[in-house]
Amino acid sequence: MSATNLSALYFMAGDRVGSSSVLASFRVHGLNRYHCRSFAMAFELSRSIRSLFADRPQLADALAIAGLALVVRIMMLPWAQTVHADAVSRVHIAYEWMLDPHYIKDGYWGPLHHxxxxxxxxxxxxxxLGPTLLGILCAAFTALPVHGFTYNLFGSRRGAAIAAVLYxxxxxxxxxxxxxLSEPVYGLFLALSIHQLSRIPMRGRSAALYAGLFITCAAALRYEAWVVIALLTLVTLLLHxxxxxxxxxxxxxxxxxxxxIGNQLEFGDFLYSVNQNDVWNMGKEGINDEVTAVVRVQRLVFFGWSLMLNCSPVLVLLALVAIGRGAVQRTLTRDQLVWLIPFVAMVVVFQRKAWDGSLMLHHRFLVTWLVLFVPYVALVLRPGRALLLRTTVVVVALASVxxxxxxxxxxxxxxxxxxxxxxKAMDDLALGYYRELEIVPRLQGNDTQLLVDLINDRSQPGEGLLVDFHGWDKSYYILLHALPNTMVVGGAKHEEYKSEEVNTFFHERRRGHVV
Structure with missing residues (x-):
């Protein structure tokens, strides 16, 4: 089945139940009958999983949460669209690699996701479908190592469950x-690594070996993991x-x-991948062309704001207060204090790179923070005064996210x-960056899908399609779902017009369409 036919299948699935009306109902009027039945099935699955592992309650909790997360995502799959340009690029790279498998020894993006x-x-x-299911599986099953790490560090079954659900x-x-996108897969390997490190007192060197292998896989997915490797090395040295x-x-x-080594041999630059990120952000995107006071404020507040939106301001505040109180009153264990180092250090790294423009303001980059931070929500549920009240507040805040x-x-x-x-900074952030928090990724309106359908209906095999860039989401959605021979011209603010590539494209495809 072609990508176009698969896309049509998704849309037909949505049309049968009225996708636009379902989304409107979901947003405005709450869950309709379809969603109520589906969520009921998901919760019933969670209950069944917990009953199967009644003799291992922590594992039962983690599996139930992962199962619930998996089922809910699969329910939403018919309405999801691949709207991010990076996701489309990753699909095409993987498809080309599948046609000609080989060992990728150098380049810009790490190869494991491909x-x-x-x-x-x-x-x-x-x-x-396949790459999307990969992300769904990884995101859902990250609940397992997040739960395990939290339980090992704090010994709280309730806190571990809250952390797993929150992530x-x-x-x-x-x-x-x-x-x-690569973030869910990266998040899984990062969580697996820290979970294994938390098992070193029980498993010794084998846990350290597995932790290293998991984090090297994370490093083959996203370069944040390269910094995390140094931080986890410090944690391991201090503790073990x-x-x-x-x-x-x-x-x-x-x-x-x-x-x-591969990048040094190919490009003469050991850090080619990392340095190319700056070339893109500052050179092609021109992120530092005009750095006003408003832009500075945006860079200062963005990731903290994003953490609160993804975890609830109430939970973030309660967790920070619990961490501060525990540090002052010396009720935190040495392990709990040492495990704060990676999160605090990554906050500093993110803020520094956002400030100088080498890190763009995208909510999806927050995955590292989430994996390292959500376990500390367990501190809010430590035994003591007003535990019932604190638990109620945490559950309500969690349900509101x-x-x-x-x-x-x-x-x-x-x-x-x-x-x-x-x-002005907050207003611009809400307008320009909020779409990443819409739960189900979709294009605004149906004009782009209608255009794709029109192009495909009127095209013949072998024809080409040249798309003049008109927005990352729409242009790359067309690139993904329209003709196989499609080329997008332009994109980044200072991206050069490559006349030779366009001439070659027209020479190889004498007939086609220009959009």
Whole structure:
């Protein structure tokens, strides 16, 4: 089945139940009958899983949460569209690799996501379904290591369950998992690594080895993991000594080491991949062309704001208060204090890189923060005074995270914060960056899909399609679902017009369409 036919299947599935009306009902009037039945089935599945593992309650909780997260995502799959340009690019790279499998030894993006996408394309029909299912599976099953790590660190079954639910149903984790992006897969390997590190007291060097292998896989997916490797090495050294640390570090550096050698041999630059990110952001996108006071405020507040939107401001505040109180009163264990280092350090790294423009403001980059932060929500549920009240507040705040995503972008920030830099910054952030929190990724309106259908209906095999860039989401959606021989011209602010490539395109395809 072709990618176009697969896309049509998705839309037909949505049309049978009225996709636009379902989404409108979901947003405005709550769950309709279809969703109520589906959610009832999902919760029944969770109950069944818990009953099967009644003798292992922690595992039962984690599996139930993962199962619920998986079923809910599969329910939403017919309405999801691949709208992110990076997702489309990753699909095409994986498809080309599947046609000509080879070892990728150098380049810009790490290769593991391409390998996995190609594998899932081979198993499932079309270009989109398989890679999307990969993201869904990884996002849902990340609940298992998040739950395990939290339980090992805090010994709280209730806290571990809250942390797992908070991650699995975080809006940005939900949104990225419904299209072929690397963040859900990266989040799984990162969580697996820290979970294994938390098992070193029980498993010794074997846990350190597995942790290193998992984090090197994460490093083959996203370059944030390269920084995390250094931080986890420090954590392991502080908690377990140099022998265990050597095992972890040797395994963790397998990919970064070979990748840097490959890039040095090919491009003469060990850090080619990392440096090319700056070339894109500052050179082609021109992110630092005009850095006003409003832009500075945006860079200062964005990731903290994103954390609150994805975890609830109430939960973030309660967790930070619990961490601060525990540190002051010295009720945190040494392990709990040391495990704060990666999160605090990544906050500093993100803020520094956002400030200088080398890190763009995207909610999807928050996955690293989420994996490292959500376990500390368990501190809010420590035994003590008003435990029932604290538990109630946590549960209500947790339940409000997804419904509140339909509210945050409706706030009139200019009225709340005034016409100053902060008000303008928050207003611009809500308008320009909020779509990543829409839970189910979809294009606005149906004009692009109608255009794709029109192009495909009027095209003949072998014809080409040249798309003049008119927005990342729409242009790359056409690139994914229209003719196989499609080329998008333009995109980045300072991207050069490549006349030779366009001339070659026209020479090879004498007939076609221009949009």
């Amino acid at each position: 390998y996995l996408n190609a594998l899932f394309m081979w198993v499932f029909p079309g270009k989109v 699995a149903f975080a809006p940005i984790v939900f949104w990225t998992s419904l299209q072929p 000594g140099w022998r265990i640390t050597a095992v972890f570090w040797a395994a963790a550096m397998l990919f970064p080491g070979t990748w840097m 997804i419904p509140m995503t339909f509210y945050w972008d409706k706030i009139k920030y200019l009225e709340k914060f005034g016409e100053g830099d902060l008000g």
